Amino acid sequence: MEQTLQSSVAGRRRADLRAWLVVAAAAAIWLIAYRGIMPLADWLTFGLLGLAPGSRLGESVAFFLYDVPKILLLLSGMIFAISTARSFFGPERTRALLGGKREGVGNVAAAGLGVLTPFCSCSAVPLFIGFVEAGIPLGVTFSFLIAAPMVNEVALVMLFGMFGWRVALLYLVAGLSVAIVAGIVIGRLKLERYVEEFVWQIKGGGGAVAAARPTWSDRFTLAWRATREIVGKVWLFVVIGIAVGAAIHGYVPEEALAGILGRGAWWSVPVAVALGVPLYSGAAGMIPVVQALIAKGAALGTALAFMMAVVALSLPELIILRRVLKPRLLAVFVGVVATGIIAIGYLFNLVL
Amino acid sequence: MLNVKVLGSGCANCKRLEERVRKVVADRGLEAEVEKISDYGQMMRWNLMQTPGLVVNDVLVSAGRIPDEAEIVKWLT
Numbered sequence: 001m002e003q004t005l006q007s008s009v010a011g012r013r014r015a016d017l018r019a020w021l022v023v024a025a026a027a028a029i030w031l032i033a034y035r036g037i038m039p040l041a042d043w044l045t046f047g048l049l050g051l052a053p054g055s056r057l058g059e060s061v062a063f064f065l066y067d068v069p070k071i072l073l074l075l076s077g078m079i080f081a082i083s084t085a086r087s088f089f090g091p092e093r094t095r096a097l098l099g100g101k102r103e104g105v106g107n108v109a110a111a112g113l114g115v116l117t118p119f120c121s122c123s124a125v126p127l128f129i130g131f132v133e134a135g136i137p138l139g140v141t142f143s144f145l146i147a148a149p150m151v152n153e154v155a156l157v158m159l160f161g162m163f164g165w166r167v168a169l170l171y172l173v174a175g176l177s178v179a180i181v182a183g184i185v186i187g188r189l190k191l192e193r194y195v196e197e198f199v200w201q202i203k204g205g206g207g208a209v210a211a212a213r214p215t216w217s218d219r220f221t222l223a224w225r226a227t228r229e230i231v232g233k234v235w236l237f238v239v240i241g242i243a244v245g246a247a248i249h250g251y252v253p254e255e256a257l258a259g260i261l262g263r264g265a266w267w268s269v270p271v272a273v274a275l276g277v278p279l280y281s282g283a284a285g286m287i288p289v290v291q292a293l294i295a296k297g298a299a300l301g302t303a304l305a306f307m308m309a310v311v312a313l314s315l316p317e318l319i320i321l322r323r324v325l326k327p328r329l330l331a332v333f334v335g336v337v338a339t340g341i342i343a344i345g346y347l348f349n350l351v352l
Numbered sequence: 353m354l355n356v357k358v359l360g361s362g363c364a365n366c367k368r369l370e371e372r373v374r375k376v377v378a379d380r381g382l383e384a385e386v387e388k389i390s391d392y393g394q395m396m397r398w399n400l401m402q403t404p405g406l407v408v409n410d411v412l413v414s415a416g417r418i419p420d421e422a423e424i425v426k427w428l429t
Contacts, residue, residue, distance in 0.1 A: 091401040091416075122363040123402045123416065129392050130401040198393070207398035208411045222417065 012215050019217035030077050034070070041066035060250030067242045067288065071161045075238070076231050078157045083223035087214065089116045091127060098136045098144070103187050106140035111179040114147030115172070118226075121149060121317040128324050132195065133204045139187020145321075146337055147179035150312035154234060158287040159307075171304060174348070178308070178340035185336050194329035237285030245288035252296050261298035268302050269345035273338055276309025286310060300352050305345030312337055354384035354428060359395045359405035366404040369418050373406070376424045384428060 044065050045051050051058035094113045101109055119127075124145065131141040151172055160168040214222075261268050279286070290303045313334055322330060356373055360366025370388055377384045389395060389407075398405060402416025408427045419427075 092399060095399075095401065118402070118416065120402070120416075122361075122365065125361065126392060126395055126403055127401045129396060130399060133396060202393045202396050204396035204399050207407070209398055210411050210413045225417075 012217075016216040019215075019220045023220055027077075030073065034073050034077075037066060037069050037073070041069075056250040060246045063249050064242055064246040067162075067246070068239055071158065071238055071242065071288075072231070072235060074161045075154065075157050075234070076227055078160075079153055079230050080223050080227045082153045083118075083226040084219055086116065086118045087219040087222060089113070089118070091117055091123075091130065094144070095130055095134050095136070098131070098140060099134050101136075101140060103137060103139060103184065106137060107143040107180045107183040107187070110136075110140045110143035110183065111147040111176045114144040114179060115151045115176070117144075117148065119148035119152075121314070121320060124317060124320050125323050128321070129199055129202055130204065132199055133202055137187055138192055138195070139183045139185075141183075142186045142333065143179045143183025146182055146312060147176060149314070149317065150179065150308060151175040152311060154230065154284050155287070155307065155311055158238070158284055162287055162291040167300070167304075170348070171307070174304065174344045175308065175312075178312070178337065178344060182333075182336045182340050186332060189332065191329050191332060194326040194332075196324050196326060199324050234284040238288070241285030241288040245292035248289070248292035249295060252292075255297040257293055257297040259297075261293060261302055263299040263301075263349045265302075266346075268299070269305050269342050269349070272302050272306035272345065273309040273341050276306045277313045277334075277338075278315055279310045299349045301345040301348030301350070304348055305341050308341045308344065309338065312341065354382065355409055356384050356386045356428065357389050357405075357407040358386065359389045359398070359400050359407060360403040361390050361392070363403055365418055369404040369406065372418065372421060373424060376421055376428060380425065380429070382428055 041062055045058060045062040046053055049061065051061055053059075053062075094117045097113065098106060098110055128141060128145065131144065132138070156168050156172065159171050259265065286307060290298075290307060294300055294303055318330060318334065321333075325333065356377070358366065358370040358373060360369065370386070374386055376382070377386060395403075395405065398407060398412040398415075400412065400415055404416075404418065405412055406414045406419065406424075406427070413427050414423070
């Protein structure tokens, strides 16, 4: 018995070492590929295709050939790293951490954990029930439910790839702020009676849970699977988005959009938010288009508000949440979050 | 006789997991009863917060993902 235990420990160690070596080799190849994109794109556009540098078509094609591999590489690499990190943050742990927290501190913690905990809107209902059942206040639960989809890895990586780390960080801070403030507001409004009654009746616990002790090799395997699934879902939107963005870059005159989407157009922020709600699955593809629009005079605050509305308020998620929230609470949730996003849009347009 | 429960509310991944479990049971000719649980109250018995979940003989073995066939075989045999 002892011998088999020892050999299984040794086997796990060997598997982990192999997994680390594979990841290190992949990281090295990734770095080489990433550094080679720019020269390759230039060579393809101006060498192989013979387009003139500075020409409209040449600039559009170079932009497209550079951005597509860059963004896809960034997405795969970053999502793999984030998924690996997230394998340490299960929702059970998050629930336990939030259990004893009060309003305020609880909202801040919930928003932060919303970013770290893996989240799929298909699990929004069991998550909501699990939080409420553990006695986590409604407002704190909402801070989590707002931050989790809004500050997601795909949006952050796309923003980083298209705008740089400053804008990605700005989006992270803005998203967390909306989630914290909206959660506090919803908590203060005392809307517990607008949660469907059956939720309050549920008593959890009693079932046995198999102890999971994942090895590094397990974590990497699952992270790789998650990466393939996510990139598989978004890559086409990203390519189409970059193609549209490239066309705008090459062919739309400078400052063409300043009048309708610029800072001066006060009504453009709420309109952008209203347009963002029904859009959902194409969120990743919107970012390159938005980036091109900004280059042509659209305001950054308006653009960020639009992106937040796309990911934070989506019709499919609202339909799923309707199972546990009565229409009144659902309406308050949409209203408070939309107001927060609009405020962020105006604030950024004002100060940036 | 094994009792296997697939916990999920009808999302795409829940259906895929149920199909996969049924396939493993059929392929291996296992003596197992496969149930689908879509009631949230029952799911909370295992404090499940990520669907789909897989319960074998009343023990939750996986949550929030679709395990591959080899893993399912391991739990069922």
